[in-house]
Amino acid sequence: MVRFFGRISDYIRERFGRRRGLLDYSLLFIVLFLLAFGLVMLYSASSYEASVDHGDSAFYLKRQLVFTIFGLVLMAWVSSVPYTVWKKLSVLAYFVSIGLILLVIPFGMEVNGAKRWIRIPGLPMQLQPAEVAKIGVIIFTAMLIERLGRKNLRTLRGFIFTMIPGTIVAIMLWRITDNLSSAIIVVAIVYGMCFVAAPDYLKYFVLGALVILLAGVLVIVIVNASDTNSLGFRGERILAWLDPQAYASGKGYQTIQALYAIGSGGIFGKGLGQSMQKLGFIPEAQNDMIFSIICEELGLFGAISIMIMFVLLLWRFMVIANSSDDFYGGMLVVGVITHISVQVILNIAVVTNSIPNTGVTLPFISYGGSSVFFLLSEIGIVLSVARGLREEELRRMES
Numbered sequence: 001m002v003r004f005f006g007r008i009s010d011y012i013r014e015r016f017g018r019r020r021g022l023l024d025y026s027l028l029f030i031v032l033f034l035l036a037f038g039l040v041m042l043y044s045a046s047s048y049e050a051s052v053d054h055g056d057s058a059f060y061l062k063r064q065l066v067f068t069i070f071g072l073v074l075m076a077w078v079s080s081v082p083y084t085v086w087k088k089l090s091v092l093a094y095f096v097s098i099g100l101i102l103l104v105i106p107f108g109m110e111v112n113g114a115k116r117w118i119r120i121p122g123l124p125m126q127l128q129p130a131e132v133a134k135i136g137v138i139i140f141t142a143m144l145i146e147r148l149g150r151k152n153l154r155t156l157r158g159f160i161f162t163m164i165p166g167t168i169v170a171i172m173l174w175r176i177t178d179n180l181s182s183a184i185i186v187v188a189i190v191y192g193m194c195f196v197a198a199p200d201y202l203k204y205f206v207l208g209a210l211v212i213l214l215a216g217v218l219v220i221v222i223v224n225a226s227d228t229n230s231l232g233f234r235g236e237r238i239l240a241w242l243d244p245q246a247y248a249s250g251k252g253y254q255t256i257q258a259l260y261a262i263g264s265g266g267i268f269g270k271g272l273g274q275s276m277q278k279l280g281f282i283p284e285a286q287n288d289m290i291f292s293i294i295c296e297e298l299g300l301f302g303a304i305s306i307m308i309m310f311v312l313l314l315w316r317f318m319v320i321a322n323s324s325d326d327f328y329g330g331m332l333v334v335g336v337i338t339h340i341s342v343q344v345i346l347n348i349a350v351v352t353n354s355i356p357n358t359g360v361t362l363p364f365i366s367y368g369g370s371s372v373f374f375l376l377s378e379i380g381i382v383l384s385v386a387r388g389l390r391e392e393e394l395r396r397m398e399s
Contacts, residue, residue, distance in 0.1 A: 023079070024386040027316040031364070031379050034309060035068055035372075038365035044273050045293040046286035046367065060286055060367050067369035071376035078380025083329050083388060086381065090143035094165060097136030100129035101172045108177070116177040117370075128370040130173055130182035134189065135374050137166045138335030141190050145197045146328045153198035166190030180234070181358035185342055192338030193331055196321075234356075241356040255353050257282045258292035262352065269299030286367040288359055291351045306365075310344050320386045329385040336378045 043061040050059035086093070100118065108115040109126055117126035144162055145153060152158040167190070170183040195204050222235045223242065236251045244252035244259075261277035264270070275296045278285045285293050295303045314337055321333035346360040361371050 024316065024320065024383055027313070027320070027379075027383065027386065030309060030313045030316065031376075034306075034313070034364040035072075037306065037309075038372075039064060039068065040272075041290060041294055041297075041365060042286050042367055044275065044297060045278050045290050047273075048279050049284070049286070052280075063369065064367055064372070067372050068376075071373045074373065075376040075380035075383070078377050079383035079387060081384060083332060083381055083384040084326075086139045086332070087143050087146075087328055090140045093136040094140035094169075097129070097133040097169060098172065100127070100132050101169070101176055104129060104177050114178055116179050126370070128368075130177060130179050131370040131374040133169050133173060134182070134186060134339055135378055137169055137186050137189055138193075138332060138339065138378070141166055141193050142328055142331035142335060145193060145331050150198045153194060154200055156203075159194060159198075159203070162194055163187075163190055181346065181360045184358070185339065185346070185360070188342045189335055189338045192342070193335050196334045197327075197331060237356045241353060244353065251357070254283055254289065255357060258289050258351050259353060261289075261292040261296035265296040265299045265303075267300045269295070269297045269302055272297050288347065288357075288361055288366065289351055290366050291348055291362055294365075307344075307348070310340075310363075314341055317382060320382060320389065323389050324385055326385075326388070329388060333382050333385055336382055339378065340375070 039061060042064055043058065046060040047057040050061075051057040053059075056062075103118055104115060107118055109117040109119050111117055111126070116130065117128050120127050141162065144165065148158050148162060153162060166186055170186040173179045173186065174183040191204075191207075219238055219242075222238050225235070233251070236247070240247035240251035240255065244255045246252065248256055257277055261275065261282065264276070270276075275285075275293050277296055278293055282289050282292065291303070294306060298305075317333055317337045317340075321330045321337065324330040324333065340363050343360055343363050346355070346358060347362040347366070349355045350357050350360060361368050363375055364372060
């Protein structure tokens with residue numbers, strides 16, 4: 001019996017030991033830290049509301065923990081799959097993304113006035129097609145950029161051709177699911193991937209300046225509109241962004257309460273679990289506004305610390321992307337970099353009232369099953385690219 005288990009142990013060590021050493025442990029540690037920190041802050045931010053609404057202070061924590069565990073299992077599996085497989089499945093991934101968005105029309109679930117989710121039969125979760133679309137666009141755009149090549153991408157025709165598929169998905173997200181924030185993120189992902197693949201700085205800066213100019217003109221038009229009732233809820237959000245006190249009982253309420261939380265936290269915060277604004281003042285504090293609870297309980301020190309962790313995460317991504325000899329693998333990592341960085345920036349900007357409220361979650365920390373599940377699948381892809389790099393290094397050393 002001892003000999004039997006000894007042989008099994010030798011087989012496992014021989015079969016998997018070498019591959020285990022190929023993991024990027026720095027990246028893995030940062031991701032696990034963010035997940036653990038997110039679960040702690042999620043419980044702190046949601047315990048009061050969960051107790052009132054569901055009779056269980058750990059209601060949201062338990063659900064998020066289940067999604068996180070399944071996400072980690074998915075991440076481990078994806079990291080073991082050669083990332084070149086996704087190149088073959090890129091067209092399928094793109095059309096699956098489009099198909100799921102279209103399914104929202106007949107089968108979509110309405111939550112808080114927004115029809116953006118699809119119920120998965122037999123599971124206690126809803127699928128948000130926007131999260132699938134983000135990873136689908138990353139996989140497809142990486143393939144498209146590799147096939148076009150840097151030379152063709154530098155041309156205006158090549159740039160427009162690369163932007164079209166992602167823009168189509170973004171328009172569908174905006175018009176069908178009424179999810180403008182995810183549409184902006186999808187366009188930003190494709191734009192960022194094109195910028196890194198074929199950096200023509202003048203062209204991209206001019207396009208960026210035009211977008212900012214158009215946004216400025218739109219704000220001026222909304223501010224000077226004679227009938228504010230005809231602006232819609234997005235127009236009201238812009239007016240509330242410019243003067244939240246004037247809309248304190250409506251669109252500006254959540255922003256004002258978040259700013260109160262940030263201001264009251266000071267440098268070192270009130271202490272973990274000691275937030276006052278989460279006691280019914282900030283609606284659904286565990287979602288988009290969880291960063292304000294971090295500021296209130298952990299202060300400026302805690303807020304800067306978590307931002308540093310995100311910077312370290314993106315730095316590890318950049319190291320992997322720069323080290324990749326495979327253009328497709330590098331583009332996959334660049335897509336994930338753009339996705340996470342844009343989402344972090346938008347979330348923090350919304351919470352601090354630097355931009356109008358757009359409903360963007362903080363990656364790995366905000367409550368949301370679809371978000372954490374597919375974010376971890378993206379991490380799995382990055383780990384797969386990193387594994388490929390280390391396998392190549394081993395082959396070079398052995399030869």
